[in-house]
Amino acid sequence: MxxxxxxxxxxxxxxxxxxxIKRAYRKLAKQYHPDTNAGxxxxxxxxxxxxxxxxxxxxxxxxxxxxxxxxxxxxxxxxxxxxxxxxxxxxxxxxxxxxxxxxxxxxxxxxxxxxxxxxxxxxxxxxxxxxxxxxxxxGGRGSQKQGRDLNAEIQIGFDEAVFGCDKVIQVQDGSGVQSLRVHIPAGIDEGMSVRLKGKGNPGMRGGAPGDLLLKVHILDKPGYERKGMDVYTTASIPFTTAVFGGEAEVSTLYGKVVCKIPKGTQSGSKIRLKNKGIVSMKNPSVHGDAYVTIQIRVPTSLTEAERQKLMEYDQLIKRRSSGNNGSHAA
Structure with missing residues (x-):
């Protein structure tokens, strides 16, 4: 064909x-990527x-x-x-x-x-x-000459970049299309390249072949944002937990963890989870951090008793505020 x-x-x-050209490729690659079209x-x-x-x-x-x-x-x-x-x-x-x-x-x-x-x-x-x-x-030169490097791009999932993965890519050279297995190291970031030694253009007169430089593009993961080795996410907690403090279960890249919520926590405040970010490519014992932005869940339906208690609380707050204002005025 x-x-x-x-x-x-x-x-x-x-x-x-x-x-x-790059914009068109990324749009189509995302649509037809094997990871999102399994089978x-x-x-x-x-x-x-x-x-x-x-x-x-x-x-x-x-x-x-x-x-x-x-x-x-x-x-x-x-x-x-x-x-x-x-x-x-x-x-x-x-x-x-x-x-x-x-x-x-x-x-x-x-x-x-x-x-x-x-x-x-x-x-x-x-x-x-x-x-x-x-x-x-x-009268041309007779010495060996190394082959030129080739450049290509690959798109991987967010978790594949975090934990590393093996991929099979198709590369076209002078002899046709060949399949290459590529190891993507854990912690790789957007725009970095993986060098495949000897997979570029062949050398001249016995010279060494060039390399293949594979530029990596990373798909987004809903609910997560990466900044270098740090990861940002959100967690929703009940109104009462924010008021009185307590514990909340938070999702991280490595599973769910239980976080301590200080009393009086405000919506939009951040909790740092040490070493729950991205691993360093240079040192596997080093990790970034995860930052959890707290969102407070406001109740949408109340029983009559709950509504009455909140109304009483509201009145107490208003009286206290009025008293403070009066004291200040005096």
Whole structure:
């Protein structure tokens, strides 16, 4: 089955800038993410398609190649030929150059630039003997060269970022799409990257491959807000507990805990739960804190006896306030 156009997959125009492309990807990735569509093979396929499109369009070099040659730039189906020129220059003939049949597009390069030309168009996977022969003929370098790093993005759940997780991602290289298992460390924050050594572009003439830098985006979790290693949440307590003090059960990332509520607690005040925040990526024995904002539950239905008692309390408060005002005036 033919692949859909990358711009069509993300629902953006060919003139879309980097921000538009990223915004479209994040919206679609959130909608079709496997974590929110468990067991839905159609959503899983859609997510792979979205990720592949974004991987291409978010990289300026890949996008330029895609705009010129489509998927042929990445699937190894592009034909090729060389016509060596004098004075250390050459012309790359590409039958997918975008013009009528038989036309070609020229790429000029100086001595020493051949590595970049081969890497751009063949991803380091072109026949070594031909390339070495051409390098010698044109005066190019014969030394090893490390492959370029690749960049990709992944979206994970809030709890997966807190506790760490293993993910399988799909990466497209010169040989096709491959699956990679990635470990996301506990405590990773929004925008951080996981480096996969040796999973980037292959090196030149025996050089080491580059790395894959996987940028992490974290989904929101209702009721929780993260600020660095600290976590903020809310807890609702009865009116009487706020007045007299007592205990309240509070949900944290690590389960429910019982908190002490001081008497006279006001709505909006915060309680600190030490070491109930996010683990440090550098030191697993260090955690941030959790901050619980207290909300007071006002009773919505009262019995007649309860209503009478509250009315008496209200009258007492008013009399005390009036007495204080009178004393002040005197």
């Amino acid at each position: 033919a692949k859909r156009d990358c711009y069509e997959v993300l629902g953006v125009s060919k003139s879309a800038d980097e921000k538009e 839905d093979s159609r959503a899983e396929q859609k997510f792979k398609e979205i990720t592949e499109a974004y991987t291409i369009l978010s990289d300026p070099e890949k996008r330029k190649l895609y705009d010129q040659f489509g998927f042929a730039a990445f699937d190894g189906s592009m034909g090729s030929g060389f016509n060596e020129g004098g004075s250390g220059q050459g012309h790359y003939y590409n039958p997918f150059g975008g013009g009528p049949q038989g036309q070609y597009r020229e790429y000029h390069f100086e001595n020493g630039d051949i590595d970049d030309i081969f890497e751009e168009f063949f991803g380091g996977g072109f026949g070594g003997s031909f390339k070495d022969h051409f390098s010698g003929a044109s």
